[in-house]
Amino acid sequence: MHNNRFLSRELSLISLGLIKDKGDFKLNKVQIDEIYESALDSLINHCRDELDNCELDLENASQKILDSELQEGVDSSFSNVREELKKSLKKIESVMNTLSVTLDFPKLIVSSGQIDIRDDVNQRISFIINNLTIIDSDINQAMDGWRLKRLPRIDRDILRLAYVDINFMNTPIAVACDQAVNLANKYSDTQGRKFINGVLRRLQTVRLK
Template sequence: MHNNKSLSRELSLISLGLIKDKGDFKLEKFQIEEIFESALDSLINHFRDELDNCESDLENASQKILESELHEGRDSSFAKVRDELKNSLKKIENVMNALSVTIDFPKLIVSSGQIDIREDVNQRISKIINNLTTIDSHIDQVMDGWRLKRLPRIDRDILRLAYVDINFLDTPVAVACDEAVHLANKYSDMQGRKFINGVLRRLQTVKSQ
């Protein structure tokens, strides 16, 4: 269940990036479905790119192992190459774990025993686009002198998703914040991650009062 919710949030984030964020407006359900399909394609393509990068890393590490074996008596580069190979294998493991979730995705959609991820994404996107002005205004109130519109789009959408989790979907605040941090770690930069963390802490404080 937790993995399904995390996947829903990630697909919601990618979907939101395909929609303008200029004030409240309406989207028909079939339009959200089309956006969802594009987001799913984007996520799958991202994993394919990651796998290609891992394959390239492995080839480079293997070549360096061969080269170091030829020169092993003259230098000590083999330990460094071994570390590079370990790092490549770790990356492949992480990508394969994520990929295995995505490969199972069609089964999750059609299985009546699983959460309806499409409906979950639809709900999150609809809540945001139909309440955008209110959501942004409330987040602005805890921005500590900043304005939400000054943040990069991806950071705005991560905060909006966290807000919807907390205020519309009754997600425990700690869970919503953890999930937002996970998305920030994957999609934002270091400055964005620090800023998102700060805003989430203030949102958490406001909610607990």
């Protein structure tokens, strides 16, 4: 269920990024379905890129092992090579941990258990595009002097999704904020993550109306 929730939000975030962010916009169900399919393709392509990068890292690590075996006893560089290998393998481990969840995406989409992921994504997108003015206005009130439009697009959409969770989908505030932080950790930069965290803390103490 946790993976389903994060997958829904991640696909919603990618889908929103495919929609022009210029005030109110209206889309019909067919258009939203097309955007969902494009978002799914983007996510799959991202996974393929990650696999390719992982394969390159493994090849580089293997070559370093071979080189170090050939040079061992000739010089004392093996300890340096070993440290480089540790760094490479740690990176690979991180990528593989991500992919272990990612590789379940097709299964989750086909048999999504307690929620229908496609319908969930479509619902989130519809809530946002049909209520954009009030959503942005309410988030602005929680931004302590800042304006939502000054944030990068990805950060705006993460906050919009959190708002929809809290105000339209009756998601517990702690869960909505946790999921938003997870998206920020994956898609935003350091400054964006800090700012999103600050806004989310204010959302936890004062539920937006």
